[in-house]
Amino acid sequence: MSLWVKICGNTSLEDAQLAVDSGADALGFVFAASPRRVNAEQVAAITAQLPASVEKIGVFVDTPFDEIVSIVRTCGLTGVQIHSALATDGPARLRAEFGPGLRILRVVHFGPGAMQYAEAYLADPNVDGLLVDSRTATAVGGTGIAFDWAHAAETLFQNPNGGKVLVAAGGLSPDNVAEAIATLRPWGVDVVSGVEAAPGRKDAGKVRAFIANARSAG
Numbered sequence: 001m002s003l004w005v006k007i008c009g010n011t012s013l014e015d016a017q018l019a020v021d022s023g024a025d026a027l028g029f030v031f032a033a034s035p036r037r038v039n040a041e042q043v044a045a046i047t048a049q050l051p052a053s054v055e056k057i058g059v060f061v062d063t064p065f066d067e068i069v070s071i072v073r074t075c076g077l078t079g080v081q082i083h084s085a086l087a088t089d090g091p092a093r094l095r096a097e098f099g100p101g102l103r104i105l106r107v108v109h110f111g112p113g114a115m116q117y118a119e120a121y122l123a124d125p126n127v128d129g130l131l132v133d134s135r136t137a138t139a140v141g142g143t144g145i146a147f148d149w150a151h152a153a154e155t156l157f158q159n160p161n162g163g164k165v166l167v168a169a170g171g172l173s174p175d176n177v178a179e180a181i182a183t184l185r186p187w188g189v190d191v192v193s194g195v196e197a198a199p200g201r202k203d204a205g206k207v208r209a210f211i212a213n214a215r216s217a218g
């Protein structure tokens with residue numbers, strides 16, 4: 001199985017197409033407070049132009065359940081990435097709505113308490129895997145900050161995960177993605193700040209280099 005690579009924070013068809021042409025497996029769209037925030041109408045116009053083979057993942061922070069369902073339908077999303085509290089039965093209800101075809105990722109911010117969340121999420125049969133990220137006092141994603149990979153490699157990334165996927169995120173870039181992969185041995189990697197020219201706008205060279213370096217290392 002080759003490494004899964006997600007390029008997040010897409011705000012235009014041009015940037016989404018760049019990621020697809022550079023070999024991304026998945027594109028992320030942020031439906032949350034962020035300089036990369038997009039709405040359902042914008043994303044539906046983008047996803048309609050993308051190949052079916054590319055995963056389209058919605059990123060949600062404290063979004064009401066019914067709104068997530070509506071956005072998934074409107075935009076033809078193939079996955080959700082939940083950065084915040086969702087009722088415990090949220091993943092089961094999403095599964096009931098969309099079936100096994102919807103990839104359901106829960107986010108764990110590596111740091112104190114992360115293992116407890118990770119274990120709880122991994123025990124949920126309707127959660128497909130974890131995206132392990134960094135956070136700050138004010139931001140739950142898109143921070144551009146790496147977590148302690150050595151510590152995570154010995155703890156969270158060692159955890160028996162019952163076939164569920166572990167995606168590494170947080171402060172990755174073309175320059176450090178190979179080292180992150182060598183240290184963490186993740187199933188996938190995800191990036192936003194490290195491939196941008198400005199928040200919400202991709203740097204084509206960085207997108208290409210990130211995916212090429214991740215593929216070489218993975």
Ligand SMILES: O=C(O)c1ccccc1NCC(=O)[C@H](O)[C@H](O)COP(=O)(O)O
Pocket residue numbers: 008009028030032033034035036059061081083133140141142143144145169170171172190191192193194
């Ligand atoms: O990207 C954002 O602005 C964002 C805001 C709020 C929640 C999530 C967000 N991004 C989600 C992602 O999947 C990012 O790729 C991930 O957090 C890594 O970001 P970075 O450290 O900037 O590569």
